[in-house]
Amino acid sequence: GNSVTQMEGPVTLSEEAFLTINCTYTATGYPSLFWYVQYPGEGLQLLLKATKADDKGSNKGFEATYRKETTSFHLEKGSVQVSDSAVYFCALSEGVQGAQKLVFGQGTRLTINP
Amino acid sequence: NAGVTQTPKFRILKIGQSMTLQCTQDMNHNYMYWYRQDPGMGLKLIYYSVGAGITDKGEVPNGYNVSRSTTEDFPLRLELAAPSQTSVYFCASAPQGAYNEQFFGPGTRLTVL
Numbered sequence: 523g524n525s526v527t528q529m530e531g532p533v534t535l536s537e538e539a540f541l542t543i544n545c546t547y548t549a550t551g552y553p554s555l556f557w558y559v560q561y562p563g564e565g566l567q568l569l570l571k572a573t574k575a576d577d578k579g580s581n582k583g584f585e586a587t588y589r590k591e592t593t594s595f596h597l598e599k600g601s602v603q604v605s606d607s608a609v610y611f612c613a614l615s616e617g618v619q620g621a622q623k624l625v626f627g628q629g630t631r632l633t634i635n636p
Numbered sequence: 637n638a639g640v641t642q643t644p645k646f647r648i649l650k651i652g653q654s655m656t657l658q659c660t661q662d663m664n665h666n667y668m669y670w671y672r673q674d675p676g677m678g679l680k681l682i683y684y685s686v687g688a689g690i691t692d693k694g695e696v697p698n699g700y701n702v703s704r705s706t707t708e709d710f711p712l713r714l715e716l717a718a719p720s721q722t723s724v725y726f727c728a729s730a731p732q733g734a735y736n737e738q739f740f741g742p743g744t745r746l747t748v749l
Contacts, residue, residue, distance in 0.1 A: 526678070554735050565740035565742045565743055615735070621684050622730065622738075623684060624669075624681070624738060628676060629676075
């Protein structure tokens, strides 16, 4: 079946550091890819998405490019802030029509120190 | 709009007890979902619904039941609670159409002792 693998956490960085969180996937067909973020005590929020190969999703300074040749969707940010501390989930969607079912990676906890 | 709301926020159950986790959305979304999140793991899909009266199993449906009598509500029922059901439960909804974002509720933390 389809699956998503994220880099192991936790990740701890200093403010203004460069961030990369790796995500690779296994899927039949051509899924859409997503990054969701979960702040402490809250539900998940969509951070960005890409629906086809070579698409780049971006939001709040975060970027990720859908790489079909390497089956990857790595999350990057050039300069992180303390407010970026959260758990980040990579996910793919199964099904283009009808209800899209999300398959999640295990999540990566990110802590940014001032 | 309140978005997706879930009640209760926390609950402790004894083995064998039953309970219903409530989920309501006010965005008129057709699609609704229930996920569970175990410590250090991603979310796993329990059940989903494409509209009132229509539900289907996800990856981990055993021990749970759902119903969808209205567009707004999608309750999750645990009939005989087991320690393996200790988890955080998230409800989500999405509008009809491809590539649409799922909107998540704040979650219910359930402990079964």
